[in-house]
Amino acid sequence: MLKTLIGRELLDNLMTFRFAAATFIMLLLVVANTFVLIIDYERRLTGHNDAVKMHQRQLQEKITYSAGLDRLSADRPPNPLSIFNVGFDKRLGNEVQVSHGVVPSLWDGYMHGSSNPFMDMFASMDIVFIFEVILSLFALLFAYDAFAGEYEAGTLRLVLTHPIGRSKILVAKYMSAMLCLIVPLLISLLLAIILLTTSTAISLNSDDFLRIGGIILTSVAYLSVFYLIGLLISAATRRTSTALMLSMFVWGFLVLVYPNVILTVIPRSEAPDALRTSAFNRIESIWDTFDRERKHYLATDDFPGEDWGYELRGWGSRSAYFWDNPRTLMYTYNSIMDFEGFGEEDEPKMPHAQKHFGFLGAQTINAAGRTWLIRKPALEEIFIQPANVERVWLKLSPVGLYDAATQAWAGTDLLGIRDFFHAARQYRQSVINYLYDHKVFESRQWFAGDKGAADWSGLPQFSFQRDDISTNAKRALPDVCLLLMINVVLFIVIFLIFVKTEV
Amino acid sequence: MWHIAKREIYNNLNSLRFALATVLLLGLMLTNAVVHLREYPERVQQYRERVSGHQNHIAAHAESSLYDLAQQGPGDLYKKPSDLRFCAEGGETFMADRAVGGYHRWSTGTLKSFWILTYPSATPNRDNVRPEVTKVDWGFIIGYVLSLVALLFTFDSISGERERGTLRLTLANPIPRHTVLIGKFLGAFISVSIPFILAVLVNLLVISTSSTVYLDAEAWGRLGIIFFVAVLYTCLFLAFGLLVSARVQRSAVSLVILLLVWVVFVVFMPSTLVSIAGRSTSSGPTYDLWERSSKLHGELRRDYSPRRHKEPEGTTKRMEMDGAYVTEDAEQQEQLHEERLNQRIAEVHRARAITRISPVTIVQNLIESFAGTGFERHLQFLENVQTYAREFRTFIVDTDNADPESLHIFGVRMGMSQEPVSPEAVPKFEDTLNLSKDFNTAAMELLLLTLFVLVLLSGAYLAFVRVEV
Numbered sequence: 020m021l022k023t024l025i026g027r028e029l030l031d032n033l034m035t036f037r038f039a040a041a042t043f044i045m046l047l048l049v050v051a052n053t054f055v056l057i058i059d060y061e062r063r064l065t066g067h068n069d070a071v072k073m074h075q076r077q078l079q080e081k082i083t084y085s086a087g088l089d090r091l092s093a094d095r096p097p098n099p100l101s102i103f104n105v106g107f108d109k110r111l112g113n114e115v116q117v118s119h120g121v122v123p124s125l126w127d128g129y130m131h132g133s134s135n136p137f138m139d140m141f142a143s144m145d146i147v148f149i150f151e152v153i154l155s156l157f158a159l160l161f162a163y164d165a166f167a168g169e170y171e172a173g174t175l176r177l178v179l180t181h182p183i184g185r186s187k188i189l190v191a192k193y194m195s196a197m198l199c200l201i202v203p204l205l206i207s208l209l210l211a212i213i214l215l216t217t218s219t220a221i222s223l224n225s226d227d228f229l230r231i232g233g234i235i236l237t238s239v240a241y242l243s244v245f246y247l248i249g250l251l252i253s254a255a256t257r258r259t260s261t262a263l264m265l266s267m268f269v270w271g272f273l274v275l276v277y278p279n280v281i282l283t284v285i286p287r288s289e290a291p292d293a294l295r296t297s298a299f300n301r302i303e304s305i306w307d308t309f310d311r312e313r314k315h316y317l318a319t320d321d322f323p324g325e326d327w328g329y330e331l332r333g334w335g336s337r338s339a340y341f342w343d344n345p346r347t348l349m350y351t352y353n354s355i356m357d358f359e360g361f362g363e364e365d366e367p368k369m370p371h372a373q374k375h376f377g378f379l380g381a382q383t384i385n386a387a388g389r390t391w392l393i394r395k396p397a398l399e400e401i402f403i404q405p406a407n408v409e410r411v412w413l414k415l416s417p418v419g420l421y422d423a424a425t426q427a428w429a430g431t432d433l434l435g436i437r438d439f440f441h442a443a444r445q446y447r448q449s450v451i452n453y454l455y456d457h458k459v460f461e462s463r464q465w466f467a468g469d470k471g472a473a474d475w476s477g478l479p480q481f482s483f484q485r486d487d488i489s490t491n492a493k494r495a496l497p498d499v500c501l502l503l504m505i506n507v508v509l510f511i512v513i514f515l516i517f518v519k520t521e522v
Numbered sequence: 523m524w525h526i527a528k529r530e531i532y533n534n535l536n537s538l539r540f541a542l543a544t545v546l547l548l549g550l551m552l553t554n555a556v557v558h559l560r561e562y563p564e565r566v567q568q569y570r571e572r573v574s575g576h577q578n579h580i581a582a583h584a585e586s587s588l589y590d591l592a593q594q595g596p597g598d599l600y601k602k603p604s605d606l607r608f609c610a611e612g613g614e615t616f617m618a619d620r621a622v623g624g625y626h627r628w629s630t631g632t633l634k635s636f637w638i639l640t641y642p643s644a645t646p647n648r649d650n651v652r653p654e655v656t657k658v659d660w661g662f663i664i665g666y667v668l669s670l671v672a673l674l675f676t677f678d679s680i681s682g683e684r685e686r687g688t689l690r691l692t693l694a695n696p697i698p699r700h701t702v703l704i705g706k707f708l709g710a711f712i713s714v715s716i717p718f719i720l721a722v723l724v725n726l727l728v729i730s731t732s733s734t735v736y737l738d739a740e741a742w743g744r745l746g747i748i749f750f751v752a753v754l755y756t757c758l759f760l761a762f763g764l765l766v767s768a769r770v771q772r773s774a775v776s777l778v779i780l781l782l783v784w785v786v787f788v789v790f791m792p793s794t795l796v797s798i799a800g801r802s803t804s805s806g807p808t809y810d811l812w813e814r815s816s817k818l819h820g821e822l823r824r825d826y827s828p829r830r831h832k833e834p835e836g837t838t839k840r841m842e843m844d845g846a847y848v849t850e851d852a853e854q855q856e857q858l859h860e861e862r863l864n865q866r867i868a869e870v871h872r873a874r875a876i877t878r879i880s881p882v883t884i885v886q887n888l889i890e891s892f893a894g895t896g897f898e899r900h901l902q903f904l905e906n907v908q909t910y911a912r913e914f915r916t917f918i919v920d921t922d923n924a925d926p927e928s929l930h931i932f933g934v935r936m937g938m939s940q941e942p943v944s945p946e947a948v949p950k951f952e953d954t955l956n957l958s959k960d961f962n963t964a965a966m967e968l969l970l971l972t973l974f975v976l977v978l979l980s981g982a983y984l985a986f987v988r989v990e991v
Binding site: 036037040044047048051052055056058059107110111112125126128135136137138139140141142143144149152153156160164259260261263264265267268271272275276278279280282283284347402403405406409410413433 | 537538539542543546549550553557613616617643644649650651652653654655656657658662666667670674678682773774775777778779781782785786789790792793794796797798866867869870873877897
């Protein structure tokens with residue numbers, strides 16, 4: 020019996036104009052946008068490769084370690100799945116400096132790429148955004164007359180005269196409509212994936228396909244939520260015109276209005292300024308101590324005078340400075356000596372200078388480590404927590420949940436981007452280990468390139484691998500589960516309404 | 523005709539959609555006003571501080587000497603924030619709020635580089651981890667929400683009557699069809715206008731009664747034009763709704779068609795077209811500019827260096843050579859920056875030209891132009907800055923010429939007037955907006971929008987006249 024019902028409903032839906040229109044529009048939008056998004060991705064990838072090459076070149080040009088380490092950076096490649104949901108992939112820094120004086124974090128990153136900043140003012144959209152808008156609209160258009168239409172036509176009464184449970188009718192309606200709605204979704208996604216695989220710049224591995232699978236699963240759950248909302252309205256109102264009007268306004272509110280308005284309506288949760296100031300003061304005192312010890316060393320070592328450059332008179336440049344940014348709690352000390360050669364009279368000073376730089380290197384790393392211990396929780400509290408509060412507000416709408424879940428699947432969410440900076444921190448550690456192992460700080464190459472230039476070939480290389488699928492799944496599942504829960508609740512409510520109504 | 527319109531209005535006023543539209547528009551407009559009142563004072567305060575900073579900068583250098591002023595330049599020049607930013611955000615965050623008049627590039631011995639005008643790009647926080655949302659400005663409310671409401675008011679105005687059979691009844695009376703159509707159009711227009719006007723009034727009431735915001739006569743004039751644009755835009759969608767409603771037998775189908783067209787043209791078209799247009803970016807990344815700049819300077823230095831050093835220090839000839847070196851360098855570099863800026867602007871123009879197919883972009887561009895935000899406004903600011911830079915340089919030349927003791931050799935300290943300049947005499951930068959100029963740039967889009975409306979209206983008329991009941 021259920022089969023007959025589903026068959027009837029399916030036929031009813033498939034032969035309609037809205038089904039044809041839905042399929043056509045979905046295909047058109049998804050294919051056109053995927054095409055554009057792939058080109059955009061390829062451009063970003065080229066930008067990334069250029070930047071990596073340029074950084075390599077700049078590093079190789081340096082003949083001393085101190086000058087080279089000032090140029091060492093880690094670059095974040097664009098995420099191919101950003102085509103599905105761009106998330107933070109284009110917004111947050113994709114390049115961060117890796118020096119021994121700073122533990123790199125998201126707030127130290129900067130951006131290479133966008134060759135025309137004006138173009139950023141045009142919004143770009145990804146495939147998930149298309150689904151967000153279109154799928155929800157179609158789901159409501161399929162649902163609004165599911166019950167109301169049958170009440171009006173009187174066919175519901177007819178169906179209920181047969182010995183069929185009402186639950187079966189409900190399930191049949193739900194199943195058939197979902198089947199109809201999934202068809203355009205799957206076809207358009209398949210076409211998008213085919214387009215992706217034809218592009219030479221994009222290589223997807225098996226994990227990526229699983230991630231896309233996760234996105235599809237989430238999309239279906241999202242679709243179902245909106246279908247059930249439409250069904251609920253349809254069951255509750257009994258008139259098609261009212262149901263339609265209400266559905267459209269609900270759609271406008273949930274998709275257009277709520278995500279854009281809510282964040283301006285709620286009071287902005289800002290971390291208190293006192294927190295920032297106190298953290299910065301503590302960081303400042305670390306570097307004050309560092310500076311005192313540095314001066315103390317210079318004053319008490321065997322070499323007379325307090326010049327950190329040991330009065331070396333050679334050919335080259337030297338600079339030393341403290342650098343801070345109270346907004347992002349950044350503080351560091353950098354001393355760069357880049358000499359090509361020395362006069363005779365400088366040779367006796369060399370051992371002193373080498374010993375000093377050995378001391379300074381270790382001290383800087385130590386101070387940077389202690390800074391990070393203060394900085395990490397403070398940044399978390401100042402930047403991340405208010406943002407997380409806002410994210411929770413957004414998730415009150417299914418649109419927000421869907422967006423968050425697909426971002427997590429694609430790995431373009433905040434956590435996914437932060438993974439990169441985590442990798443950069445690990446890379447910094449391995450560079451430091453390398454520097455210690457090879458006694459680079461105490462070496463002559465640290466500040467002079469006259470007796471053999473700095474050897475960059477042995478330095479560890481940075482590479483960033485996105486986490487495997489299990490991490491993505493772990494991050495996405497809470498939101499997916501919430502979506503499924505909304506589904507179940509809506510279904511139960513509809514069932515109760517439907518059972519209680521008199522035909 | 524008026525009778526039909528009245529009937530339509532009564533019908534609509536009692537309907538659910540009217541109530542929902544009123545609530546939605548009121549809520550959005552109120553939010554918009556509250557947010558504007560929260561952000562506006564801070565923005566104005568910041569601008570005032572920056573302007574006084576600019577004036578202090580000029581005063582400090584003017585009091586020292588003319589050379590100092592000529593070498594340092596006028597400092598940072600700031601864009602005046604618009605009073606009507608609540609009407610259109612206009613991507614202001616992606617455009618710089620300043621142009622830089624002079625930064626130190628190099629110095630050799632006593633010779634220093636002269637100031638040049640550069641255009642920094644905006645720096646949206648790269649560490650902003652908050653979720654990104656569209657600003658709810660009038661552009662959003664009118665462009666997206668009002669157009670959707672307009673469609674929802676018209677989708678069944680003809681097809682619905684046909685379904686119920688009342689259309690046949692109406693047409694049985696001796697009324698020409700176009701009167702029926704115009705009546706329906708007017709009815710729908712007034713029923714959509716009521717919630718919109720109400721919302722706009724509440725919005726303006728909240729904003730204008732606040733003590734922090736002062737709107738002058740020109741601002742009200744601009745608001746009037748924006749309102750007119752909104753009305754025109756609503757007419758566009760009403761006409762479109764009538765057109766589809768007249769052609770289609772069932773109102774459900776009519777709504778599906780309308781919504782799909784709306785989604786494609788309003789939601790997707792603008793950004794998809796921009797991405798297609800914007801994929802051929804020709805200006806390279808930022809570090810490209812630095813490399814070209816240093817290469818250019820290097821060539822110039824190699825060219826001048828031997829000739830300069832042939833002349834002994836302190837002679838007039840050496841001074842002339844030095845001056846020529848400095849001024850030529852400044853000219854070259856400034857030209858480099860300007861070329862790059864023009865390249866970028868041309869790209870944006872190309873992209874914007876394509877998006878004009880979508881009515882929502884036209885309307886948003888129009889609202890931006892009249893609200894004094896957005897890209898056209900930025901171009902006006904850049905023009906103001908360039909005019910000012912010329913004025914500033916002319917002032918330096920004139921002042922130098924007025925000093926009989928000066929050698930009139932630019933670019934060198936000893937060659938120029940040693941007298942301090944009165945800070946009041948130095949021209950100050952003031953960013954201004956010009957309504958007639960805005961009108962000029964917007965005229966084309968305004969005409970395009972009117973054309974769309976007329977085409978759709980006549981389309982609706984033809985469709986309705988030929989339809990069989």
